[in-house]
Amino acid sequence: MRCLYVDLDGTLLGPGASLLRGADGRFSALAVRALEACWRADVEVVLYSGRRQQSVFESARLIGSSSYIFELGCGVVVDGELEWLTDGVEPSAENGSIYDQIEASGAPALLLSRFEGRLEYHTPWSLGREVSHLFRGSVDLAEVASVLSDAGLGRLRLVDNGVVRAHAEQMPGLPVVHAYHLVPGGASKARAVARHMQARGLAAEDCIAVGDSREDMDSASVVGTFWLVANALERDPSLAVELSGRARVRVASEGYGAGVYEAVVSTLAGA
Numbered sequence: 001m002r003c004l005y006v007d008l009d010g011t012l013l014g015p016g017a018s019l020l021r022g023a024d025g026r027f028s029a030l031a032v033r034a035l036e037a038c039w040r041a042d043v044e045v046v047l048y049s050g051r052r053q054q055s056v057f058e059s060a061r062l063i064g065s066s067s068y069i070f071e072l073g074c075g076v077v078v079d080g081e082l083e084w085l086t087d088g089v090e091p092s093a094e095n096g097s098i099y100d101q102i103e104a105s106g107a108p109a110l111l112l113s114r115f116e117g118r119l120e121y122h123t124p125w126s127l128g129r130e131v132s133h134l135f136r137g138s139v140d141l142a143e144v145a146s147v148l149s150d151a152g153l154g155r156l157r158l159v160d161n162g163v164v165r166a167h168a169e170q171m172p173g174l175p176v177v178h179a180y181h182l183v184p185g186g187a188s189k190a191r192a193v194a195r196h197m198q199a200r201g202l203a204a205e206d207c208i209a210v211g212d213s214r215e216d217m218d219s220a221s222v223v224g225t226f227w228l229v230a231n232a233l234e235r236d237p238s239l240a241v242e243l244s245g246r247a248r249v250r251v252a253s254e255g256y257g258a259g260v261y262e263a264v265v266s267t268l269a270g271a
Contacts, residue, residue, distance in 0.1 A: 001043055001267050003202055005069075005193050005219060006260055007211035008049040008059060010162060011229050014256040023231055023255040031257025034264045035063055041268055046196055048073070048189050048209075048216075050161045050181055052129050053082075071131040072159055072181050072215060073192035074098070078199045085191055086131070086184040087155065098131040102182060107153045108133045111182070114147055115139050120171065122164070122179055132181040136164050138174045157185045162213035163236040176236075190218045197222065210252075210263045214239065220248040227263035231255030 006012050012031050014021035022028030038045050048069035049056050057077070060068040067078045074086050084090045084098075091097045095104075102108065111119055112135075119137035126134040135158075144158045164170070164177045171177050189211075197207060209219040212232035217239070220226035228251045233239055243249055252259035 001041065001208060001271055002206040003044045003046060003197070003200065003208075004038055004264060005046050005048050005196075005207065005209040005223065007213070007216050008047055008051060008056070010212040010231065010235070010256070011210055011216075012047070012257060012260055019257070021256075022258055028257060030254075030261040034257060034261040037261070037264050037268060039064075043264075043268075044200070046193075048192065048211075048219075050132070050134075050179070050215075052131070053077075067196060069189065069192040069196065071129070072161065072183055072187065073189040074131040074183055074187045076192045076195050078196060083195065085187055085195060087186040089184050091130070098184070099129050099133065102131075102133055102156065102184075105153060105156070107148060107151075107156050107182060110147065110151055110153070111135070111144065111158070115144075117173065118171075119180070122169070131187075132183045135180045135182070136169060136177050137171060137180065138176055138178060139180070155185050156182055158182050159188075160214050162215075162232070165235060188218060189215050190222050193219050194222045208263060208267050210260050214242065217242065217246070217249060220246055224248065225250060225263075225267065227252050227259065229255050229259030231259070 015025050019031050045065050046067050047060050050072045053070040056068045056070040069076045076083050089098055095101050118139050119135050122134045122136040159181045161179045164179050205224040207223040208225045209223045210227040212229050226249050230252050252262045254262050
């Protein structure tokens, strides 16, 4: 094992986005112990998150990591060098940020109109973003893809980044609320992980990934083993259906940082 790719919210970070809180909300150092075990074994830790770049940069700096993946794989930073993985759509003085360019396409307004009552901006987290438009709600992704395609916007896709649990972020009439990112079609966490692996000369068997969402789980296609933390299934039981047939996916018996610790120690012990 030479590299750990790990999600932040709902995975390495416990309730309230705290590094030092476990599933029960009490103090827990298991997430830190997972990072320590990686350091002792000379395993690189790469954060991969839907958060915007500045937020992931600060988190990476806090744990002493020189590489990270942000905005659901739209960008990857390796030793301070940024690479956009957005199919040629990049920030420019003429066109503005990638966020601005997606907004100018009309796609966000189209989706908000078409799925009114089922989709809205995920405030306050949707503010100040550089790439993806962040929504919350409950929509059929195949239907969304069809709407975008019919409008000539098939170069964009809506990504499910997990269930939203906070009471203040629920929507009337929707029993389950998901967080969604509207991103360039080719962008994904799996693609960004593969790009970092290429830069480091890593093979699939050298790497594991740990996360709590469908988008995280897609990393199983490029790493040796993907670990789904236990709280992911508690939050979104429908994920269990997608586990069948995924040979590279394991479910941790613990949630949050304890699940990351379980994945790291089990892998190192097996090696």
